[in-house]
Amino acid sequence: MKIAQIAPLFESCPPKLYGGTERIVSYLTEELVQQGHDVTLFASGDSQTAATLVPCGDMALRLNPVVRDWLPHYIVMLEQVRQRADEFDVLHFHVDMVHYPLIRDFADRTVTTQHGRLDLPDLMPFYRAFPEVPLSSISDHQRLPMPPVNWAGTVYHGLPQDLLPFKAQPQGGYLAFLGRISPEKRPDRAIEIATAAGMKLKIAAKVDKADQPYWDTVIGPMVAAHPNVEFIGEINEQQKADFLGNATALLFPIDWPEPFGLVMIEAMACGTPVIAFRCGSVPEVIDHGLSGFIVDSMDDAIRAVRQIGELDRAEVRAAFDARFTATRMANDYLDLYRNLAGVRAAMRRQPLLAVSA
Structure with missing residues (x-):
């Protein structure tokens, strides 16, 4: 054609x-x-x-x-x-x-x-x-x-299929947040979840001009106040493989009708399971208990972090290969x-x- x-x-x-x-x-x-x-x-x-x-x-x-x-x-x-x-x-x-x-x-x-x-x-x-x-x-x-x-x-x-390599044994010992700093993406939730679960959080995200006040007044101060949180900024495709592949899990704590959520399948391609709030497309993308956990509350999300070791990273990658x-x-x-x-x-x-x- x-x-x-x-x-x-x-x-x-x-x-x-x-x-x-x-x-x-x-x-x-x-x-x-x-x-x-x-x-x-x-x-x-x-x-x-x-x-x-x-x-x-x-x-x-x-x-x-x-x-x-x-x-x-x-x-x-x-x-x-x-x-x-x-x-x-x-x-x-x-x-x-x-x-x-x-x-x-x-x-x-x-x-x-x-x-x-x-x-x-x-x-x-x-x-x-x-x-x-x-x-x-x-x-x-x-x-x-x-x-x-x-x-x-x-x-x-x-x-x-070969864009992001499968990582069977992540080396980072951290939770990942990847995307954009904005109220609907809820990086504040990610910080609170990681802190309550006793884990390090790495945030790789851009800050648009429209969202600069949100960073200045909410997220920036939260990052500064939490020693377990590291803000990296925007990353490119090559950096993404290492960032997602070495994460224990991706946090996707959205609070809006997400049309798809590309970062979820990027994490899955690396074998990294996703912990996502039940909004928008999430139930269509994540197979609960296989490629990640779909949660309805902060308490659910914290429990999911503690249960993430129950998921097989090879099965997470297989879900990507089959569907995305x-x-x-x-x-x-x-x-x-x-x-x-x-x-x-x-x-x-x-x-x-x-x-x-």
């Missing part, structure tokens, strides 16, 4: 540091190329890919000090997509909603993956205005707040592409074109 992948421009594909959506777009793109598909990636110019790259700007917007407004950059990218839309069998968008007015004439051969939360009231009138656009979710729970729309499928995220590889993700998306109305119609026309030729 000839496939266009339209990525966010905030980070490169793959991102140099934090950037869950761009990371998934990269993994999907490379796997599709590996399987022999003709893939064009619309992304920031500093992206690295085996696909045909259409550079939309010199570098990731978050890392470009001269960028003040992201919207003009997206409009320029979408104009390039519009001009070339007829070249592709399917166009896969990962840019939320800014492209919707553009694609109405060919929406039946597009899919838009929803990577964020969908429970915000401002979104409801928008999606009611575009009920025909095919959407894919990254968990079934993510869909629940939405009005009736054209769901094409749910596709769970996946990672390249990039190959499985790409195959699921290919099934979704082939079931789009516009793609099915084009496939029905192909034999007729061959006969007439």
Whole structure:
């Protein structure tokens, strides 16, 4: 198939540091190329890919000090997509909603993956205005707040099978928190859980400008007050393997409707079990008692830390291999592409074109 992948421009594909959506777009793109598909990636110019790259700007917007407004950059990218839309069998968008007015004439051969939360009231009138656009979710729970729309499928995220090595015997003796410092991610809970369980906690996370006050007033002082807590900051892909692989467990103490939670399957790939609060996608990702523990309270989480040795790290990795590889993700998306109305119609026309030729 000839496939266009339209990525966010905030980070490169793959991102140099934090950037869950761009990371998934990269993994999907490379796997599709590996399987022999003709893939064009619309992304920031500093992206690295085996696909045909259409550079939309010199570098990731978050890392470009001269960028003040992201919207003009997206409009320029979408104009390039519009001009070339007829070249592709399917166009896969990962840019939320800014492209919707553009694609109405060919929406039946597009899919838009929803990577964020969908429970915000401002979104409801928008999606009611575009009920025909095919959407894919990254968990079934993510869909629940939405009005009736054209769901094409749910596709769970996946990672390249050899990206993060399995670690049978972790050496660190610590609990890990990885991601972003924000109130909904609840790093405060992670600190309290580790302290109550008598364990060291390492926090590898970025602090966005919007979350700087939360760091300054809540998390920073907590880190300073707890000698068992170490704040590392943002880490890259190479550092992630060591950070997660040597952890006794990953704490995922969220307090929001998490659409997926990529860090959970990153930990699982290392064999590191996950202790996660029952929110959003967590029950769809974690097999309780196999790849981790799903908890409902702080007391449950503290007990889970003390029981983590009961889990077999090889079984944690096996759960990843069975459910969350990039190959499985790409195959699921290919099934979704082939079931789009516009793609099915084009496939029905192909034999007729061959006969007439």
